[in-house]
Amino acid sequence: MNLTFHTPSGIEGESMRIIQQELDEMGITLEPDCADVVRRAIHTTADFDYAKNLVFTPGAAAAGVAALRAGTPIVTDTNMARSGINQRACTQLGVERFCYMADPEVAQAAQANGTTRAVAAVDRWAEEHPNAIFAVGNAPTALLRMCELMEAGTLRPALVIAVPVGFVNVVESKEAMLELCNKLEVPAIVAMGRKGGSTVAAAICNALLYRTFER
């Protein structure tokens, strides 16, 4: 064991140094506005595929940082993602974290409308926080419902983090969201392909949160 690094912050710094070194060895150069986000996604998964999978609309990370500095809330599609977002950083910035997936009202609305909880939760997001940062790590149906509401004009996110993981509808839902965000000029960070997840959604939020404390 490398006993030089035995504090959590020391381990994290050394991990980021190893990640950057291996990216250099692979000949991968990250865009300056995206580098910390990509490194943190790799840090969370030990999966260097995220150096290629993660697509940013122009200025998306900077837009996310600005939104967080302004206290924009973060809405997630899983309690897992919500609980992975750094609470202390959010508290300092006055950023609230929401997830309505386990809300009894959302379950009732889903049953009443014959739809999924993911769809009912997005409808609730649009009512409560139409301009939030939305971090979706699980439900492609949430992304698809978001697309409908964004086209209808009732949802206009400060940033979309579209990183659901999976094998059915996932690839297509992320492609649809990226295309729409480009069309509507909504900032978006999207994990193309099958990979993603709640930890990746939380890691991207945390990278942006930590950037607000730089300078």
Add this chain to the structure above:
Amino acid sequence: MNLTFHTPSGIEGESMRIIQQELDEMGITLEPDCADVVRRAIHTTADFDYAKNLVFTPGAAAAGVAALRAGTPIVTDTNMARSGINQRACTQLGVERFCYMADPEVAQAAQANGTTRAVAAVDRWAEEHPNAIFAVGNAPTALLRMCELMEAGTLRPALVIAVPVGFVNVVESKEAMLELCNKLEVPAIVAMGRKGGSTVAAAICNALLYRTFER
């Protein structure tokens, strides 16, 4: 989009079918006692590396299922992993989920003893639940402290799920835990190498939980 599958359970079944089909195409045959656990780890990450990374001590999954049927609690090293473990399944089995990482007493103990919260949390686990199922998805230091207490005889897990992710001390801590579990005949499921994480820890727990409802 494949609109044949638009319910959560339909999507999950189709996802598992795709995963098994691709494993077949890769010429990978999973051990019967491990297959559902491995498929669920892949389902959670879309990363087929878990078909090779996950190592089971003999009968480990069956031991975990038996422990869950007996109502053995699950202790995790992150609230993220804890919240990813299926609450309804746990409630039906009388299985409690614990995570002491954010406990103020753990933080105080860490400060008083000049150690990390991960180490202080493991000491608390050993006091409160020495025979629990321990699912570690984040902190290699938690695994190392567990090894010390297992050698001292104060911690004797029903099952160790050792799947921290990362770049510093992670590979070594998992190798040490696997070796010790083999020596002490403690059932263990270990993700060899750098990969793992809270979602993987939760996915392994869920695979075992769902197996208790079969037959």
